[in-house]
Amino acid sequence: MCTLSYIPISERSFIFTTNRDEDPNRVALSPQKYVHDGIELLYPKDSKANGSWIISNGTDTSLCLLNGAFEKHQRKPNYRQSRGLVLLDFFKYASLREFIDAYRFEGIEPFTLVVVENKPGIHLTELVWDEQKLYVKNMVSNKAYFWSSTTLYTNKMKLEREQWFKNWLGTETCLDENSIIKFHKTGGAENKEYGLFMNRRGLVRTVSITQIMGSKEGHMMKYHNLLDEEVCNTI
Numbered sequence: 001m002c003t004l005s006y007i008p009i010s011e012r013s014f015i016f017t018t019n020r021d022e023d024p025n026r027v028a029l030s031p032q033k034y035v036h037d038g039i040e041l042l043y044p045k046d047s048k049a050n051g052s053w054i055i056s057n058g059t060d061t062s063l064c065l066l067n068g069a070f071e072k073h074q075r076k077p078n079y080r081q082s083r084g085l086v087l088l089d090f091f092k093y094a095s096l097r098e099f100i101d102a103y104r105f106e107g108i109e110p111f112t113l114v115v116v117e118n119k120p121g122i123h124l125t126e127l128v129w130d131e132q133k134l135y136v137k138n139m140v141s142n143k144a145y146f147w148s149s150t151t152l153y154t155n156k157m158k159l160e161r162e163q164w165f166k167n168w169l170g171t172e173t174c175l176d177e178n179s180i181i182k183f184h185k186t187g188g189a190e191n192k193e194y195g196l197f198m199n200r201r202g203l204v205r206t207v208s209i210t211q212i213m214g215s216k217e218g219h220m221m222k223y224h225n226l227l228d229e230e231v232c233n234t235i
Contacts, residue, residue: 003019029047037091042221055090062214065083086113090115110128146162
């Protein structure tokens, strides 16, 4: 939701990892399978809006949403719907192209949505909605990427966090789910304000880490509840 990394492991596999930085009193339910319009979807549920920040159909498509677009925006009193519901709506469309062309983005708070598909081969796409226009960027799927939410991190913070990511990639000899989780817990560890495992005086802190391991066999989700120190694996 607030920090996201995408790391290709092979031509057909990747690891998608996100830290959720939130008010610790805002409860989220561990990942479960839910059926929407006949489609089985796997995601942790935000109990306030009933949406999510990361979701997968378990076979070939996974999405992660970060709050904000390119610049920090002024929030409006009301929006048509929660950003977290956009991920559920995505699967009502036959393809990413159809979603881009037909979805009603108006009335939704700015967000960045990253879509990774195995159909076949990996396709990585970034969508940014700034309340005025949708920006679509096709990413290079064999390259690692790192995102930070605009609503919580300034451009200066983003650049420093991305440099931590690049430094870690340059020295890490074993890229797997465990080493990536470790980085998402320890990157910038001395900095509580905007380290990856952040804590701003208990008002906003990293409450969970969700990871999707994708391959041609399907997408598997692992969820780390950092408040209760629980780990949940779901296929």
